[in-house]
Amino acid sequence: MKLFYFRTIKTILLIFAITTSGYMFSQEKLKIFISVDMEGIGGIGTPKMTRSGGKDYATGRQLMTDEVNTVVDAIFEFGDADILVNDSHGDMQNLLHLQLDPRVTYLQSNIKPLGMVQGLDSSFDAAIFIGYHARAGNLGGFLAHTGSGSVKGLWINGIEVGEGGLNALYAGTLGVPVILASGDDKFSEEFTKIVDTRTVITKTAVGSSAAKLLHPDKVKAKLKTKTVEALRNLKTAKPLNVSNPVTVRFKSSTTTRADVVMSIPNMKRIDGTTVEYKAKNMDEAYRLIRVMYKYISW
Template sequence: MKLFISADIEGVSGVVHMEHTMRDGREHDRARMLMTEEVNAAIRGALDAGATEIVVNDSHGTMRNIIPESLLPEAELIIGSPKRLSMMQGIDETFDAALFVGYHTQAGENGILSHSYDSRVVKGITINGVKYGELGVNSLIAGHFNVPVVMVSGCQLLALEAKALSPNIETAIVKKSVFRTTAQNLHPARAQEIIREKAAAGIRKRSEIEPFAIKAPFHVEVEFLQPGLADAADISPLVARTSPSSITFTANEIMACYQMLRVVISMAGSALS
């Protein structure tokens, strides 16, 4: 049985601030260790449930956060950037299930360190009239390959976002968001126990969890934090401007939708340099 793990950092127990999440943050090294151990907990859960092959994709920032020598040897690790599929690099139709570790709520919502892909750029992402964050969009990529996302870990509000997408998904709640940079955290050892338990439970009931999908075509609106960012994204001939701070585009296939979404966010981000 083959398992895919996408690992972010904002949803890790003990991580609450940019000092934890940014590469030059004073507490980043500690956060990396916590992240690595939560991924290890998911790996242990996958092994408990019978996994024979596990691929982990480091999905935060520079994507060089997980400490390779501290990762369990049963897993292979994808690190570095750029990646064609970004947070979902490595997934394909050969996987039986996916686990999302250390995830967070979408931009504009309550939840610890909430954002969607780039907190400096994106105010919100809407696809076919529904707002999605990284959890939703990445679940669509997994669904494209007919892979169900069976477990997600993070805060209690991320768990609600996950249940809205997939009612049968297992959720490992490792902290309770109080404000955007404040959380009540489980002890890391307890958080890791829960992730292990929920990962195994999700994998064992994977046949009860449908791969996430929505109907094409995909009409996407990206709202940026200010008009100058939309100006940069508006350079693309494939987008239309819908407001001073928003652009739209349409794609007939989810992979094209995903890659175009990444392109416009990157173009908008270039306005900050």
């Protein structure tokens, strides 16, 4: 009887241990890609703060680093993870990497063919875009542009995109959903028209070169809440669908650049400043777009 009693207790304890630890052990290690731009970081309200050598650029770097650490912290609060952080602004040497959470790996420098999405592959569970901005020509978006000042417009399969939309489409072809993005109100409005996801609005744009700011602590609190919310709903997140071939339409700021771009085989001229190319997939499209706006500078 006594033996039976102990066996029963042992069985109950075993079942209890399995069911309670089940939540922790059934969760696989998450793999998260974070691309971080600067214009949409909370607490940044001038163009100078985003430029190396500009007034308060050092503060901008600190704010950018703090936001990444906040998101990383929230991810680890949710569960164990492999996190790759890709510095995605300007020369891509902005994050204060000595202050970055040591649990992440960090991609630096802008000489990389896939720029803001470098390092992303189909093994990732999700992507998060922090500090993003609206596309070139967006009415009122804070520091709105696409890639560089060389781009007046960019379309993928007929959809006009900025950096956020382009990167989300790229992630989509790898089967990776964008579960959270942050930036100014105009970016959020534009991005959620293309991507069914949640955003954190870090500031209200006041025209193209000014913004009404929230205190960075408030932005970080929102980022933390939304990151956990995004991870809780990870199973329902859907990557964007892109059909191949991928038609890239690129409107340059100058006719000279369009002339030079025409040297690329199979490039089609649409008008003085606009060209079009049929790429076999998003990978080819992305690399080509980067060449056109970054390395052809006339």
